[in-house]
Amino acid sequence: MGLESVKKYACSAWNSEGRKELPKWAYRKLSSIRTSIYVLCLMALSFMVGTVFPQGESYEEYEKAGGKFLFFVSAFDLLEFFSSPLFLLLAVVFSLNLAICVLERYKALFVRRTFPKLFKPTKSFLLTHDRGHSHEDVRAALKSMKFRVADKDGDWVVMEKGLPYKWLTWAYHAGIVVCLFGVLLTFLFAFEEMMTLKPGEPQTIAPESTGLVQSIWQDKAAPSDFHLVLDKFTTEYTEAPELVYPDDKKARAAIGLGWQGLSHELKDDSLFAKDWWASLRAVAGGATIAEKKIEINDPLELEGYTIYLLGFEQELKLMVDGNPLLIDAKADSEVMLPNAATISFGTLRSGTATRVDGKEEEFTPYVTVRKTDSTGDPAILRLGDSVIVDNVTVTLAGFTESAILSYRYDPGVGVLWAGGLVVLLAVALRFYGAYYLIAYKVDDSDDIVHLSVHVTTKGLLADKQKLLNRLEARLTENDIKPVPLPSI
């Protein structure tokens, strides 16, 4: 799409003739591979822009963090670049280009193929039989090698074998169009939110938002007609010894050269959460309609929603100086004690642990605790035990674990996977599979019968030399006694 031609059409678009021509010109341009190359270049550049600026950050946060190019960031919506008008416009042009190319290539699939009148021979053989006999023998040999006739009307007979590469090329482009349609469905209709589900406190899915299209007629999606119940939250740990390894590069080199040793140590709190599950139940009208122990990588799908386990939240029940009034505190947070220092809690550990020696055991739940301003190792506070901080006794009296869930409605996923499957299959078959086109001619113009063969291949598994060797072997089997001539 040269700049001159753009100028020419931009100028002529003002007259009526130009207005008629413009759509045709645009269609023609959008169906060319050259345009695809320009659009793909712009797409790649736009993707790069999206990785340079922190997506989703507010303008104020960006400015506060010392962000630069404020004018451009604001003008081009660079902090929400992938939903900005500029990017969406580019995505529309890309989609149009791809869709039009797919349509045009589809039409081309049904156009009768034409072959050149002359082919440059890949290999030539001298034959011992007469022309007619040789011609029949060559065709029979190729047919026995599963070749089918593509054109027999010219001087050269054209035969082919293998996967229909033109269809495959079209199929993976069409598959990408289907994927883009899936992405469009996601963009228009999908929404997701989070919820914290506590044990013994059923909740309905009550979104505060909805998809882009649904937002035209409703502010938020309707609540679900089922309740979610968290029956149990389970965590499994494994004991992970810590490697004592220096940060200094020279010391690391010394270990590698055997000048220094290496060791592992087991600390008081060396448990690593290797897995966690939430036993969920969906209840509607008093009956359980679904039940699943969900974990990361294994969500629950129910009535259009996919419910994921994102993490967990732990609430500690603390007794201070024996006071029966318990204080609620969150794990991984700070708590200001009455008349004492602020203390920081770590993550509460509860469940079963696999020890270094392979033994599994259920352990007493505990949480690490330290004075916020101290730098020493934290203390371990077990369930029912106490620690004394600035003469204040803190007892871990209990805890609850809640599941942090996200739920998502996304009608585009299925479409995307269907398109993706087509893309993967077609790409693999087209790129790896073998396709051969062979054109041959038996000639006796110099009173010597010779066979000229031209071979074209597609796909990485296609082996031109192997095919020629096989052909020679077949012809020999048929007693045609081919004598290879030097390549031209």
Place this chain on the structure above:
Amino acid sequence: MPLDSILSRDSFLLMAELRLFWLVAAFYAFSLILHLFHVFSRGESAGKTANTLLWVGAVIHVGLITLRTFETGRAPFQTLYESLSFFACSAVLTYLFVSRRWKGIYLPGTLVAALAFGACMYALLSRSPAIEPLSPPLQSWWFEWHVVLAFFSYAVFIVSAAVEISYLAVKPLLKSGDGQYGFRADMLEDFHGTALRLVLFGFPLLTFAIFSGAAWANVAWGRYWSWDPKETWSLITWTVFTLYLHSKAIPSMRGTPASVFNILGFICMLMTFLGVNWLAKLLGIPSMHVYAV
């Protein structure tokens, strides 16, 4: 077995592994030095020895990765330390496999040896070799498929770029008519064709790696695409290799422009694997691929 014995055994195995890894890095380093000597002297013997050293390094490296797999009891590419090792080994193995076709040509090995050595040194000096349990998001059968295919495509793209760069370097030298670096004028185009064939081989792998990553993200994070920097750079890499393949279909772009796209694709691949971590750290952009950082 008593706890102390278990810890001592683990330390001993890790120590042995580290020493082997340093040995592998040394082989790659010597191979790189000899490859560079080959580049400047154009002597065949230096190239041949460099190639042999690469072979020896690769054999030990395979043993090292096998040892790591037994030590960890899982696929050996969870942490960046492991990924760098796997990256280097797969690139060298792919190069050695592909280069069997070329007799007396060692030039492309320079880039491969440099990358392998660089990756090994980065792992050894900047990353911890500690064996970490597999975190819950990684406990998925997509983990092996996604990572293996991505690394396999990376390895293929590295060799393709090495061929492309060698071709661009040698082409003007061959105009004089003499053989250069083991090349003859009649074999140059076939050699260059290897770069395209490698991209044709790697492109479906990268496509599958991106799709499998999206499928995995969909079940683990609740959305198949988050415009995370790593995801976006993998899409950029894919787009650039798409550009390369399309430019091969246009006669006027088949030459230098296509070669430029191939080399750009290789740079984008490096950005996807490593550069994006640096970029995210430099610009303070959060990444969901924290375990790969």
